[in-house]
Amino acid sequence: MVSINIQCNSVTKRFGATEVVAPFSVTLAAGQTTALVGPSGCGKSTILRMIAGLEAPDDGTITLGSDPPKTVARRGGLAMAFQDPSLLPWRSVRANIALGAELARKPVGDVDALIDLVGLDGFADHRPAELSGGMRQRAAIARSLVSAPDVLLLDEPFGAVDAMTRRRLNADLPPLWRSRGATVVLITHSVQEAVLLSDRVLVLSPRPARIVADIPIELTGPRHADQFETRDFLASSRRVFAALEDT
């Protein structure tokens, strides 16, 4: 796999009379994890959907490496896990996860290892309707990882996951996507999670979204909940909170 960067050049988006994204320009470095935080409704998901090629900007361009998002998606280089996981109801958990690789036309690797990683062991043959919301979300996370994408887009992927599982996924998943060199964009409403998981946090203004703070996160030691009390972690969190309060 190759590490590719994400470039947004003066991207704008409006829905009818509502301006959702103001001219938005940023380059997200290859192999880095960037968190987008900002007030509800400010346009975070819209930005992510444009990076995914699911929504076209009104103006400006988005490139992943040197290609438009749709090209990268077509060659299987891009995967997403969204708030509302769309699993196929007639397929088992295992088959839904494998679909991530099938759609990307990549070899279906060790699906069972991913099922274990997201804590769904014992549920591989269940259908989505037999799972809780948090379990469906975890299946969607596994599906997004199975194709080993170059670009991984996560929109509140842990929102419905219980606190202990979320803590474990927060510890176990980033080493996996980092080791693969994936460029990750993560939306989260948790400042703690943004700081813990990311190399960089972008704080966005209320709609229309523009960047009000660009905060590099430099933590020493493993990214684990043990970090929550460290001085570096608290200093970074305070910077993010302060920027949010100013929006």
Ligand SMILES: Nc1ncnc2c1ncn2[C@@H]1O[C@H](COP(=O)(O)OP(=O)(O)OP(=O)(O)O)[C@@H](O)[C@H]1O
């Ligand atoms: N397809 C659409 N048609 C019309 N309006 C839309 C559409 N998608 C988003 N919007 C509007 O754009 C604005 C930004 O929505 P978006 O989902 O990007 O915000 P967000 O920052 O991700 O919000 P949240 O944090 O609450 O998930 C909202 O006012 C929303 O109503």
